[in-house]
Amino acid sequence: MDLKQLAQDTFDKVVNGLASKAEPAVPGVPGAEPPTVAEPTEPRDPLPPKADQAEPANLTATGADSGAPANARAQQDAWLTTSQGARVRDTDHSLKAGERGPTLLQDHHLREKITHFDHERIPERVVHARGAGAHGVFVGYGTADTVTRAAFLQEGEETPVFVRFSTVLGSRGSADTVRDTRGFATKFYTDEGTFDLVGNNIPVFFIQDGIKFPDVIHAGKPHPDREIPQAQSAHDTFWDFVSLHTEAQHHTMWNMSDRGIPRSYRMMEGFGVHTFRCVNDAGETALVKFHWKPRLGVHSLTWEEAQLLGGIDPDFHRRDLYDAIEAGAYPAWELGLQVFPDEPDQMFAGIDLLDPTKIVPEELAAVQPVGMMVLTGNPTNFFAETEQVAFHVGHLVPGIDVTDDPLLQTRLFSYVDTQLTRLGGPNFSQIPINRPHAPVNDMLRDGFHQHAVHVGAAPYRPNSLDGGCPFAVEGDARAMEDLAVRVAESTKVRANPASYDDHYSQVRQFWLSMSPVEQQHIIRAYTFELGKCYEQAVKERQLQCLANIDARLCAEVATGLGLPVPDATLELVDAEPSPALSQVGQEWPSDGRMVGIVVDPDGDLAGVAEVRTAIFAAGMVPLVIAPRGGQVGDGLVAQRTFATVRSVELDAVLVAGSPVPAPDALPLRDEKAGAGDTPSVDPRVVLLLEECFRHAKVIGAWGAGPSALEAAGITGTPGIVRGESGPEVLGRVQEQMALHRVWERFAV
Numbered sequence: 001m002d003l004k005q006l007a008q009d010t011f012d013k014v015v016n017g018l019a020s021k022a023e024p025a026v027p028g029v030p031g032a033e034p035p036t037v038a039e040p041t042e043p044r045d046p047l048p049p050k051a052d053q054a055e056p057a058n059l060t061a062t063g064a065d066s067g068a069p070a071n072a073r074a075q076q077d078a079w080l081t082t083s084q085g086a087r088v089r090d091t092d093h094s095l096k097a098g099e100r101g102p103t104l105l106q107d108h109h110l111r112e113k114i115t116h117f118d119h120e121r122i123p124e125r126v127v128h129a130r131g132a133g134a135h136g137v138f139v140g141y142g143t144a145d146t147v148t149r150a151a152f153l154q155e156g157e158e159t160p161v162f163v164r165f166s167t168v169l170g171s172r173g174s175a176d177t178v179r180d181t182r183g184f185a186t187k188f189y190t191d192e193g194t195f196d197l198v199g200n201n202i203p204v205f206f207i208q209d210g211i212k213f214p215d216v217i218h219a220g221k222p223h224p225d226r227e228i229p230q231a232q233s234a235h236d237t238f239w240d241f242v243s244l245h246t247e248a249q250h251h252t253m254w255n256m257s258d259r260g261i262p263r264s265y266r267m268m269e270g271f272g273v274h275t276f277r278c279v280n281d282a283g284e285t286a287l288v289k290f291h292w293k294p295r296l297g298v299h300s301l302t303w304e305e306a307q308l309l310g311g312i313d314p315d316f317h318r319r320d321l322y323d324a325i326e327a328g329a330y331p332a333w334e335l336g337l338q339v340f341p342d343e344p345d346q347m348f349a350g351i352d353l354l355d356p357t358k359i360v361p362e363e364l365a366a367v368q369p370v371g372m373m374v375l376t377g378n379p380t381n382f383f384a385e386t387e388q389v390a391f392h393v394g395h396l397v398p399g400i401d402v403t404d405d406p407l408l409q410t411r412l413f414s415y416v417d418t419q420l421t422r423l424g425g426p427n428f429s430q431i432p433i434n435r436p437h438a439p440v441n442d443m444l445r446d447g448f449h450q451h452a453v454h455v456g457a458a459p460y461r462p463n464s465l466d467g468g469c470p471f472a473v474e475g476d477a478r479a480m481e482d483l484a485v486r487v488a489e490s491t492k493v494r495a496n497p498a499s500y501d502d503h504y505s506q507v508r509q510f511w512l513s514m515s516p517v518e519q520q521h522i523i524r525a526y527t528f529e530l531g532k533c534y535e536q537a538v539k540e541r542q543l544q545c546l547a548n549i550d551a552r553l554c555a556e557v558a559t560g561l562g563l564p565v566p567d568a569t570l571e572l573v574d575a576e577p578s579p580a581l582s583q584v585g586q587e588w589p590s591d592g593r594m595v596g597i598v599v600d601p602d603g604d605l606a607g608v609a610e611v612r613t614a615i616f617a618a619g620m621v622p623l624v625i626a627p628r629g630g631q632v633g634d635g636l637v638a639q640r641t642f643a644t645v646r647s648v649e650l651d652a653v654l655v656a657g658s659p660v661p662a663p664d665a666l667p668l669r670d671e672k673a674g675a676g677d678t679p680s681v682d683p684r685v686v687l688l689l690e691e692c693f694r695h696a697k698v699i700g701a702w703g704a705g706p707s708a709l710e711a712a713g714i715t716g717t718p719g720i721v722r723g724e725s726g727p728e729v730l731g732r733v734q735e736q737m738a739l740h741r742v743w744e745r746f747a748v
């Protein structure tokens with residue numbers, strides 16, 4: 001089977017199928033419908049009102065039918081009402097004893113409005129509070145049949161999904177681009193019940209046993225006295241913990257690598273982390289690790305970009321996901337399995353499969369694609385969907401079961417427990433986004449926020465009063481199965497197996513698998529983070545950990561910190577590098593990438609128009625950058641101005657002229673030019689080009705463009721394309737964008 005072709009065919013099928021789909025991917029969720037706009041950064045008419053936002057003029061005489069989805073509570077009509085449905089004439093003035101008051105207690109509309117508002121917030125997630133979600137569809141390839149009988153993986157089976165991406169440490173309002181692990185949680189609404197794959201973009205975890213989760217999170221969260229710093233690990237308590245608790249070193253190294261600052265949620269891998277146990281129709285079991293492989297490849301920001309974005313656009317990842325979906329540049333991932341024999345010792349190639357601080361390199365066990373997920377719809381309401389979605393590693397379907405990994409075992413308890421506080425009781429599965437698409441008949445009753453009106457007199461089994469209903473599955477009907485896994489004869493202990501004691505060999509393997517430029521980024525990340533610590537003992541202890549990973553890594557970080565270089569206390573083993581861990585060296589599609597075009601109103605506007613069309617045709621998004629907003633030329637409108645653009649939102653920049661300073665740029669006059677001198681090129685364009693250069697982006701220029709490059713001091717060649725015409729330059733720029741960055745430009 002040609003798997004590459006299968007991936008492309010599945011992607012095309014989903015995307016083309018959307019246009020003809022009458023039903024949204026998720027019933028009642030209009031966000032899952034095909035997008036109505038071509039490109040979100042274009043000036044455009046307002047989006048058409050959703051079905052539940054129709055004006056009275058569009059309704060029947062009684063205003064009865066707005067066409068709102070069944071679950072759009074309190075939006076079933078165009079008229080403002082109280083929560084009880086009585087129409088309201090005035091919601092701007094409280095009821096007072098005379099115009100100058102006081103306000104009367106009897107104003108029940110006022111009290112209802114304020115009381116509800118006072119209780120609008122719910123507790124944010126204790127971890128992963130900051131996130132963004134999307135709807136989509138998963139299509140099985142049928143290639144997993146020999147491993148699992150899970151029906152949603154069967155060939156051509158389409159399953160609606162909801163995905164929530166997140167950071168871990170920050171509060172709900174924190175910045176997207178901080179250095180952190182990213183959550184990647186997927187809810188598959190399968191016909192056999194809901195399956196949640198609650199993973200991260202990093203394949204290992206900080207701890208081997210869930211009992212330590214509060215410890216690692218307390219260490220990573222802001223200091224309890226000052227509640228700073230927000231959403232980052234660059235502080236004493238984090239490094240105190242990970243340097244004392246060396247099993248965290250592997251995950252920490254991934255965080256310090258470029259994986260800790262993804263370019264986009266669309267360009268991240270996802271990992272189920274734990275090993276799961278799958279069973280096929282013949283009852284044979286296998287141990288399995290889940291992987292998500294992004295269609296667009298794995299890419300990262302530079303550290304400077306990440307920091308700038310924290311101020312310029314803290315919603316960068318959320319916006320990127322939303323815009324891409326609105327634009328029809330649907331993000332897609334292949335789901336893949338690493339499959340291992342289910343041996344009694346649960347080891348593979350000497351690696352303990354129950355240790356969540358270890359990976360199995362892909363070179364030892366290939367990731368086999370079993371299906372594709374395409375995200376096709378944005379949420380209609382952030383709170384109702386993204387905030388209220390509740391994942392749980394125990395939401396499993398027939399064919400997929402857990403293992404005894406002690407981290408996973410604790411998670412099985414934590415995820416329901418946390419919803420009781422966060423979502424206010426045990427009925428969170430009835431919230432629309434959490435409702436299974438499979439029929440539910442669970443005998444669970446009552447509790448806060450019970451929405452169901454259960455019928456029958458006997459919610460217990462066995463019963464005769466309700467005719468014995470509901471019935472437990474019998475015979476070969478498909479159902480959850482407790483696999484008869486042998487549990488070793490043992491004594492109760494609080495201890496780990498000896499295989500969990502190796503905390504360093506895979507960290508070294510990760511380090512050795514990085515290209516020189518990625519290693520340089522890691523060195524700088526450790527130096528920055530430890531440089532933010534105040535406690536000398538913490539820095540020294542972490543340097544000792546680095547010495548046990550690699551001598552050069554340790555020496556360079558120590559030099560940056562101005563501290564002595566410790567000797568390793570362990571013998572360093574030269575693990576075989578795993579090329580799959582590096583992001584450098586491969587080529588990827590450039591779909592959905594942002595290409596800025598710096599326009600000189602006196603320059604080649606016809607060329608700009610032509611290039612703009614070509615960028616769209618290549619599946620990317622052009623952004624016309626002009627001295628000021630509005631019309632630039634015939635049919636060309638500025639989407640960014642010299643005042644609003646920064647390199648961070650672009651993947652490449654084209655310079656179609658050499659714009660002279662606009663009057664509003666003169667206060668920003670380049671100091672190097674000296675007071676009174678007027679620079680030849682607008683200094684904001686110079687700054688943009690300098691930043692694009694520093695952030696290793698491809699830069700193209702034609703016409704008078706090369707002289708703007710010169711003004712920015714850009715003389716080198718790698719990733720700099722100069723040419724005669726716009727389309728010619730774009731073609732060569734696009735070729736280089738496939739590598740994501742101009743890697744040669746980083747000083748190593």
Ligand code: HDD
Nearest residue numbers: 125127128164183184185199200205210213273414415418
């Ligand atoms: Fe967790 C949320 C991923 C270990 C306890 N976790 C949460 C989310 C993700 C993960 C992606 C956000 C889900 C969402 O978007 O709503 N967690 C992981 C991974 C882990 C992991 C990949 C290790 C392999 N987690 C872990 C442990 C515990 C928890 C060991 C507790 C012992 N995680 C939680 C939680 C959260 C959560 C407290 C907070 C909000 C929620 O569950 O719904 O229960």
